[in-house]
Amino acid sequence: MGVKFKDIIEPEIINFKDLNGRTIAIDAANSLYQFLSSIRQADGTPLMDKNGNITSHLSGILYRTSNIVEKGIKPIYVFDGEPSEYKENTINERREIRQDAEKKWKEALKKGDEQTAMKFAKRSSRMSPYILESAKELLEIMGIPYVQSFGEGEAQASYMVLNGDAWAVASQDYDCLLFGAKKIIRNLTISGNLSDLEYLELENVLNRLEITREQLVDIAIMVGTDFNPGIKGIGAKTGLKIVKNSSIEKYIKEKGIAFDLNLEELKNIFLNPNINKNYSIKWRSVDKTKIVDFLCKKHDFSEERVLSAVKKMEKLNTTQKSLEDWFGK
DNA sequence: CTCTTGCA
DNA sequence: TGCAAGAGT
Numbered sequence: 001m002g003v004k005f006k007d008i009i010e011p012e013i014i015n016f017k018d019l020n021g022r023t024i025a026i027d028a029a030n031s032l033y034q035f036l037s038s039i040r041q042a043d044g045t046p047l048m049d050k051n052g053n054i055t056s057h058l059s060g061i062l063y064r065t066s067n068i069v070e071k072g073i074k075p076i077y078v079f080d081g082e083p084s085e086y087k088e089n090t091i092n093e094r095r096e097i098r099q100d101a102e103k104k105w106k107e108a109l110k111k112g113d114e115q116t117a118m119k120f121a122k123r124s125s126r127m128s129p130y131i132l133e134s135a136k137e138l139l140e141i142m143g144i145p146y147v148q149s150f151g152e153g154e155a156q157a158s159y160m161v162l163n164g165d166a167w168a169v170a171s172q173d174y175d176c177l178l179f180g181a182k183k184i185i186r187n188l189t190i191s192g193n194l195s196d197l198e199y200l201e202l203e204n205v206l207n208r209l210e211i212t213r214e215q216l217v218d219i220a221i222m223v224g225t226d227f228n229p230g231i232k233g234i235g236a237k238t239g240l241k242i243v244k245n246s247s248i249e250k251y252i253k254e255k256g257i258a259f260d261l262n263l264e265e266l267k268n269i270f271l272n273p274n275i276n277k278n279y280s281i282k283w284r285s286v287d288k289t290k291i292v293d294f295l296c297k298k299h300d301f302s303e304e305r306v307l308s309a310v311k312k313m314e315k316l317n318t319t320q321k322s323l324e325d326w327f328g329k
Numbered sequence: 330c331t332c333t334t335g336c337a
Numbered sequence: 338t339g340c341a342a343g344a345g346t
Contacts, residue, residue: 038330
């Protein structure tokens with residue numbers, strides 16, 4: 001879900017033109033989840049091939065990636081590694097929500113209530129090894145690089161921006177701000193107006209709020225993250241006041257709040273994440289034979305549609321990385 | 330989510 | 338050209 005910062009964040013709006021020539025590190029888990037939950041038939045059934053394998057995520061990767069490449073963007077997908085033990089509660093909670101949603105989806109199907117069925121089908125989406133492996137296989141065939149994180153993908157993607165390998169991170173979650181991503185893009189989609197991409201610069205966010213990244217992390221911990229439940233009754237605005245007028249440590253002590261988790265370890269999840277520094281990034285041209293084999297022959301995609309996406313991919317500049325990512329804006 | 334089609 | 342509706346697998 002990510003940290004709830006909406007009330008204190010004011011995103012800028014940018015255009016696809018502003019991203020021409022830029023390398024963008026895409027949070028793979030975030031994109032895949034979007035595809036799995038939204039690419040469905042009216043009754044909530046995901047797209048599937050003849051053998052019953054889910055293909056919604058492959059459809060999403062193909063069309064979105066080819067579209068952004070056509071717009072001059074050089075994408076890198078960043079996959080999650082092992083979750084922190086602090087995330088266990090969140091993971092269990094999500095599994096329960098999924099299982100409950102699946103039940104309600106089937107019930108609604110029996111009643112013939114498509115709207116309700118769709119609502120719960122979306123919530124039942126789950127990331128399986130098959131989903132991850134087939135997504136990576138497709139990216140390889142498309143010539144799009146991906147990076148395997150040790151831990152959180154958003155932490156890895158944020159580091160890659162810091163390291164000059166990408167210009168910005170694309171994710172729907174604000175967590176990348178906590179991980180230190182200098183630039184973040186939300187809504188990196190082609191649908192809707194072509195000009196309503198949300199854009200955030202960490203430096204601007206911090207300047208406007210008049211706080212440091214460490215303080216932003218403290219607000220997140222009070223509000224609640226994937227790694228801790230937060231303090232009851234504190235939202236982004238109250239959290240902001242606390243870090244400015246006091247501190248998380250003082251606040252806990254003064255109010256006698258039982259905070260069971262190790263605060264330093266929690267902060268370090270964001271401030272000192274485990275990063276895979278041994279990655280290489282290379283764009284190649286899409287393999288036309290392999291993509292037809294994989295998507296059309298194996299997964300029943302229409303050849304006409306696949307080839308028109310392949311055509312869009314041909315705009316990809318396959319040289320290492322653009323200087324704009326270092327010196328741009 | 331994205332693509333295609335059809336119609337204003 | 339823009340929007341709504343339906344299909345994609």
